[in-house]
Amino acid sequence: MTSTRGAFAVLFSFALAVSTGLFAQATQPKSSAASAEVLAEKAAAAPARRAPAPRSLVPLTAKPAPASSHAPFEAGDCNICHQNADPKQPGPVLKKGPALCLDCHEEFNGVMKRAHTHAPARTDCISCHNPHNSAFSKLLHLEPRALCVSCHEKIGKLHDSAKVPHKALTTGKQCSNCHNPHGSTVEKLLIQLPFDLCVNCHSVDTMADANGKKLQNIKAWLLDNPKQHGPVASKDCNDCHEPHGGDLFRLINQDYPPEFYAPYDAKNYGLCFGCHREKAFSTAQTATLTSFRNGATNLHYLHLQQSGRGRTCRACHEVHAAKQDHLIRDGVPYGSGGWILKLNYKKTTTGGSCEKTCHAEKSYANRTAPQQ
């Protein structure tokens, strides 16, 4: 086999696969979201993606041993793909583009019918793969992340410059942990909806952030807390989180105070007000903007708009899921000893109540009880 490889090496020493660059235009669907605005500026200077660079298809010689090798090449069966069986003169390939590969890799006929496909996979497999052998797995020209960011520069820069980089990009299968580089039924070539991907890792009690702070075991939390936040129920984690890396804690993609108590300032709550209406928290009297009101007295306003004593949303609401409606949490962490001050929230037919917590029992009513 060494002689075959050597012959190939000589033969292809000047052979480069010239990629056309056409697919740089006809690629994935455009972004529809407003997420990651915080990070977008950082990487704005970089183009979203480049056309794949021409890559050498020269087979590796025996040393160092390739990490992956194509079976026909390994068997010396050049005429599986080329006109001739002679490794010294294999001649041109039998078919152009992916058609040649799909003769054997027939499952990709189905993959290419998925709603979202990767343009290089549609047009030229050799953009990413060396059809002979490679120092990397899956006959890739480079390791997955390096290969992806060679076109998707913006993502690479975003990750590299992030104060909070996401480890998923640099561990395991790297980009392929979450993306299927050929085709997917989910936009952005995600293998599954974001939530299903995230819980592949975020379902243990031992995960911690860079500062050693424990990260929530999302899977376990949701099992115990059936009322889910809308984006969680839609499995849309990237509504609030930037999956590649960011500058804000927990990879959130808009501003939110990391402290538990913070004076109310709408611009600190970009994360929440990206969807929820700020007006519902800054209007003292309303009959429509919130159901947390006593008559027309807006109790969100009452709780938040206190000089020097503003509470953040999570003083009363869980972020991902809770046992009670409106994501109201069981209790509020109080002091540094880990004591939880129970909220004892009760929903009533006309409103609700909290008892003996931050204050004496308080109730509110804003609707007529349904007739029995």
Next chain:
Amino acid sequence: MNIAALLVLVGLVTVFQPASAAHAAIGTPVASTEMPTLEGGKAQVMGNVEANVLVFFRPDQPRSAGALRELARCQKDFAGKSVRWVAVVPSSASLPGVMTLMRDTSFAAPVLLDNGDALYGSLGLDLHPVVVIVGRDQKLAAFEPFRVLDYCTVISARIRHVLREISDAELGAVLDPPKATQGGNEQVARRYRAFAEVQFKNKDYDKALDSVRKGLTKDPLLAPAHALLGQILLAQGNCADAVPAFNQALLLDGASTAAREGLERCKSAR
């Protein structure tokens, strides 16, 4: 109940798991009131159609812009169908901002001004943008806040479900699409079979035999690989081993022409 039905049921329960109460319950009657329009006239919230699609948005919000752009794409698929699109904005919103957003996103719908957020409040909404679909029976049929991925696909599926063009299971497959993977032992086996077939055509019988056997170790139930194994052995004059391979192929796929023809040829060769 068979396992497939159980899996579908479990899938649907997962898909339709409600979020924490962020809107009125599905099935809640929605009154069709008359509301002022952006152009200065008046219009009913609901029309006499199978699906009234109410798009609540606000002009000062990037997500609203993203949603309207996506919805403008979706609208084209429902041209000529019994679907009425209506945009609803708070009456306190910047009206020039609303006009600009409608123009920039190409979303085409009458814009209703929701005085005092009365409609928004009556539906128990607490965010923007959100699509609310009301059926001909004037009951809340679906609620879909903006999502970053495949928004147009999801909204289209929601509308088509209300129009009864797709089933619960088909809607479920859109809301919770299957894992997009490929490969696995079965696919590797098929690759080896295809590889072996070319080697066989090239009369490289030993190599073809090696390849097809590699495939069968990956997927022993691949009928075409058994048939090919028989064909290779037959070509080598080894009917004694080819016949069991053809029989195995026919056991797995009674319609295998290659196996049937191979058996005939072995019979004639005796």
